[in-house]
Amino acid sequence: EVQLVESGGAVAQPGGSLRLSCAASGFIFDDYTMHWVRQVPGKGLEWVSLITWDSDTTYYGDSVKGRFTISRDNSKNSLYLQMNSLKSEDTALYFCAKDSLVGATIGEGMDVWGLGTLVTISS
């Protein structure tokens, strides 16, 4: 079964750091670009970051650029998001998602999603 399972969400203080993880199974992880997408509860979807299959290319949304770092370990079938200098507006459910096309930087959509991990930034 194709599956993504996020972990690492927690309550953190403004200015603090968190590291999210996403464990992948059921597909050839190192064939695909992977994404992080977040959602404030009750609100819409916001793309956060992507990393290509070979880690050569990373992109970030403007709201997290310079604060968040995406990485992956293909030997462990795992995706990560290091979140620094956290702000209250980073409070959200964070999803990892698999891109749809083998070897593409960005394919035609995100065809597998995890259930998300909740990050709450509060003093």
Next chain:
Amino acid sequence: DIQLTQSPSFLSASVGDRVTITCRASQDIKNYLAWYQQTPGKAPKLLIYAASNLQSGVPSRFSGSGSGTEFTLTISSLQPEDFATYYCQQLNIYPPITFGPGTKVDV
């Protein structure tokens, strides 16, 4: 950045209704548009990719059309499990990849 707008933002419908949701892009995105369905407490689900291609396993009552700046998602006969929020997403000009604000389909 490419801005996506969706209309309507809320849609009241009944089982069996034909439902159409529109997504407009602020620039030409060719056919690099996807549609997602999200029900409360669940992750988004890919329905349509490349504007008009049905994702594997998605019922044929869902269809997508359009190119350039105007796109539509149509549900030909609404089923109880289709009451959800629908998002469009552009993947042509990035970063960032952008989502529309969503359309909630409710009773």
